[in-house]
Amino acid sequence: MVFKRLLGALGVGGPTVDTVLDAASVRPGGTLTGEVHLMGGKADFEIEHITLELVARVEAEHEGGESEGVVAFDRFTVGGGFRLAEGERRSVPFSVMAPWETPVTELRGQSLGVVLGVRTELSVAGAKDKGDLDQLNVSPLPVQESVLEALGGLGFGFKSADLEYGRIGGTGQRLPFYQEIELVPSPRYAQQVNEIELTFLANPGGMEIVLEADKRGGFLPSGGDALTRFTVSHDGVEQQDWPSTVDGWMRQLVEHRASYGSPAGYGSPMGHGSPIPFGPGGHGHEGQHHDGRRSGPGMGTAVAAGAAGLAVGVVGGMVAGEVVDEVGDFFEGDEEDEG
Template identity: 30%
Template sequence: MSVFKKLLARVGIGAAQVDTHLFQNSLVPGETLEGEVHISGGDVAQEIDDIYLKVATEYEREYKQNDEERTIHEECILIKYLLSERFLLQTKEKKVISFSLQLPYETPLTMGRQPVYLQTGLDIKSAVNPRDRDELKVQPHPLMQGVLEAVENLGFRLQEVDCEYTTHFHRSYPFVQEFEFRPTGKYRRHLDELEVIFCLSPEKLEVLLQIDKRARGFKGWFNEAFDLDERYDRFYLTQSDLAQENIAATIDSIIQSHLH
């Protein structure tokens, strides 16, 4: 019977199980994620090679195939943490391992349909590896929130949020998260859109603005056709700059400088 149970365990029947309990699933980038991994032994003893935690997300990447533009979604591992090395898990044994890990500062916000999740896995030789997935809610850092509110107060409406593949920004991961705003106020006749990209660090927030001017006349059409209507600028914020009025004034001044 034990041989039969071992064969079943190899395909996942009566095998070890893993379940992660998070103390909190709502964080801002840079905060600490804490919880416990609960492991339950199955019908037979199994050698666990290691236990790992992965914080992951997804991004879009465009490519050409047969002269057609296509988009695929790729997974990006933001951080991988080895929780435990090899040990023998006995039949019906219960094991609880606590963990604490810092969420990377470049973790995207879970706005729109952007997923960020914690994946827990057991590596078991010659067997199906048990896994558990927990969705995380990543909220804006106070500096990010200040920028988002300031942009909306200037008469822009958030249209879309997505993570796109790029290698132009020399960041830790092959994507950036873009916040696309459409003008509804005083800039409605001057801009097509305003895109915001964040780069957060422990000391400051870097804000990159892409200002897409509305085409006017032949020159405007020419500029738009060759993406010459897009202008880029950036500014930096620290904790001392949290006054929303000051952030709005900074963004307004930058936009004005590109319109004249």
């Protein structure tokens, strides 16, 4: 981004800021590095703090319907405590760790429609101004990529991805929102399931994978959703038979009739990738989705990508212009709010 004048609390003539990220993308739990470039204004300024915020466009459900807003999900102080002279140029390097649950924005270089940003805030003489907002691209962890590619190979198709405000009960979720990837069922399950929703909850030791099937009416006595949770490790990804593992998850998800509607209960893990089923009561969202179901397409660009796979062929079929529009709206809207 070009230098921006801080026209808010600091006024015209204040310092300008431009944050430049070193890498094109980062992985969840990875290190985000770069530099904050400052240029002095028309006078000397005491720079008290330089703070980076990781922000996301998130969808929320409430009694009045649905709405979207910007949520900051991590915050780092990366510099400060110095005088920036009039017209002086200074660069402040930084290195921070992205949260493990940071949403994935791309797969094999193709955007999923989820928009994240890095926002830079300057604190000068007691005044704060958010002067720069840069797009943050997040690529999947090996486990996430393996699961998505296995789903593609099994005939599941990408429909949309969005971020939902709320918490998934019974999991180790830490962020105030979660990513929801909506899938078109493979032909094998097309008569039983309308769509499948996938959520990754990563942590340093591994990954919780939450699957929800929106069942067609009549498949269960009362229709509705079926939910299942699995755990996998970050270790041994290359040795895992992911197509067989993921196919087993899907069979359990759509065939697990007996436990549907029963109180939430967790079994004992049987090793990496072993299922830990639970009923709808175990998938409650604190303050959101009180019926235990997850909402449909929201912020993410809904794209009819077919059911041929989730890797390059399918994700590459998304309408790039729509994704670009969402990115532009996110940054332009934020600047207007802050200006």
